[in-house]
Amino acid sequence: MLSTNRREALQFLIAAGGMAGLPAIAGAAGEDPVFAAYQRNAEQDPWTLIVRDAPADGFSGDAQLIHGQMPSGLSGTLYRNGPGRFSRQGWRYRHWFDGDGFIQSWQLANGRVSHRGQFTQTDKWVEEEAAGRFLRPGFGSLPPGASGLNGPDDMNVANTSVMLVGDELLALWEGGSAWSLDPETLESRGPRRWGQGLDGVPFSAHPKVEPQTGIVWNFGQDAFNDRLVIWKIGPDGQLLDAGLIPDIPGGMVHDFVITERSLVFLVGSYRYQGRADTFNGSFGFEAGTPMLAVALDKNDWSQRRTWELDPGFLFHFGGAWESADGEIRLDAALSDDARMVSQGAQMIMRGEPEGEFGSHTQHRLVTLGAGGRARSEVLGPDYIEFPQVDPRFVGRRRRQTWHIAWSEADERGATRIERRDLETGTQDGFDHGEHVFVEEPLFLPSERGAEGEGWVIHTALNARDRRTELHVFDALRLSDGPLASWQLPYACPFGFHGCWRQA
Numbered sequence: 001m002l003s004t005n006r007r008e009a010l011q012f013l014i015a016a017g018g019m020a021g022l023p024a025i026a027g028a029a030g031e032d033p034v035f036a037a038y039q040r041n042a043e044q045d046p047w048t049l050i051v052r053d054a055p056a057d058g059f060s061g062d063a064q065l066i067h068g069q070m071p072s073g074l075s076g077t078l079y080r081n082g083p084g085r086f087s088r089q090g091w092r093y094r095h096w097f098d099g100d101g102f103i104q105s106w107q108l109a110n111g112r113v114s115h116r117g118q119f120t121q122t123d124k125w126v127e128e129e130a131a132g133r134f135l136r137p138g139f140g141s142l143p144p145g146a147s148g149l150n151g152p153d154d155m156n157v158a159n160t161s162v163m164l165v166g167d168e169l170l171a172l173w174e175g176g177s178a179w180s181l182d183p184e185t186l187e188s189r190g191p192r193r194w195g196q197g198l199d200g201v202p203f204s205a206h207p208k209v210e211p212q213t214g215i216v217w218n219f220g221q222d223a224f225n226d227r228l229v230i231w232k233i234g235p236d237g238q239l240l241d242a243g244l245i246p247d248i249p250g251g252m253v254h255d256f257v258i259t260e261r262s263l264v265f266l267v268g269s270y271r272y273q274g275r276a277d278t279f280n281g282s283f284g285f286e287a288g289t290p291m292l293a294v295a296l297d298k299n300d301w302s303q304r305r306t307w308e309l310d311p312g313f314l315f316h317f318g319g320a321w322e323s324a325d326g327e328i329r330l331d332a333a334l335s336d337d338a339r340m341v342s343q344g345a346q347m348i349m350r351g352e353p354e355g356e357f358g359s360h361t362q363h364r365l366v367t368l369g370a371g372g373r374a375r376s377e378v379l380g381p382d383y384i385e386f387p388q389v390d391p392r393f394v395g396r397r398r399r400q401t402w403h404i405a406w407s408e409a410d411e412r413g414a415t416r417i418e419r420r421d422l423e424t425g426t427q428d429g430f431d432h433g434e435h436v437f438v439e440e441p442l443f444l445p446s447e448r449g450a451e452g453e454g455w456v457i458h459t460a461l462n463a464r465d466r467r468t469e470l471h472v473f474d475a476l477r478l479s480d481g482p483l484a485s486w487q488l489p490y491a492c493p494f495g496f497h498g499c500w501r502q503a
């Protein structure tokens, strides 16, 4: 259980670090050029629906089967989370990651698919809905008249991912608390309180679940003070331990991987450079600063190994495993720059394709050698994102990674779903064509235990039809095309991440 010392240290974190204490600076009033640019581009290109404002009272509807039939044995709920509100009173956020959290559920039962989407009732959302304007700074935006913050949860938008633990659905952000929701109704229950003194402590959007034990590992970052928080949670949702890890450089650490023995972090070269008027504005890409890999011993977090890699940046890992002699291998979507977060996500807000500022992430395999030597190899030339693994093989040696991929034909977004076999290097994939923009795929295991036996499910925007779709594939036969596809009678804003609850 959490020691008193650790609790005090974490309380200190809330007071001194995170995003608390950002200054209140009034932005310029008058016509907003970002709002105007989005309106203009949205009239020209329905691709811009990926960053539309969802209606305040959400969406509800049945999806229509447009292809194939529901695979037998596939029954459950796909939850998705992402930003869904970007503008108020003619002023639009500057950064994609600022939008208020919009949670969606796709229920697959008895051959039918029903959908709901609604805003998570964070404190920020409730107060801004009542006021009719933005009141708080965002990750990368400073709305006119935004006020200062007393703690990270004052600006918590709960918009990044979603997970099930115990009987709770948690809408995850990364700068503050997870937000607890009812998994049936999606109603908000408030910030998740893990224990005394832990309110508002950063809880990242990429927890990892040990398949053997159900133990949930997560981290949080205090980038302003070069520290990480480690969280260890039981399968029932009870906190087992938490602690503060000092001397981790202030990079934008978004995801991590576990092996059977280690917690592994890559600190990219997008580093904290001093407090600016937004969180994202406080970071810059340092082309001469190597990425740092850090592995902490799961059983003794004070034991660490470190490696240096070429300068770069990443959001997302596939998975990792570790050999008996301590060599760690991991795969990730890695780029040589951080243009997506520093420029691309701002272009999307204006309704402009990211083009060359978009995801330059390639699928790479990184080896962290037992002797302190590290190397990274590019597995394919394509730009990819959202690498996924079979959850039964988290932390263990495995072969398969599923991801989305960009087509050269369309610079607005990814249109392909792919699988790469890490041992043979072979690829299998499906391209939906130039008007269907794909979101994160999730691997859903079937009852058999072999790696890759199951389905891949993903949502997508059909820009031609102005509707959101759901597609299910045989996970090992993507090139056969979807087994089944459904379409909603409306278009939802893009989400970032999701999770699955098998019925």
Ligand SMILES: [Fe+2]
Residues within 6 Å of the ligand: 160, 205, 206, 254, 255, 315, 316, 496, 497
């Ligand atoms: Fe993410």
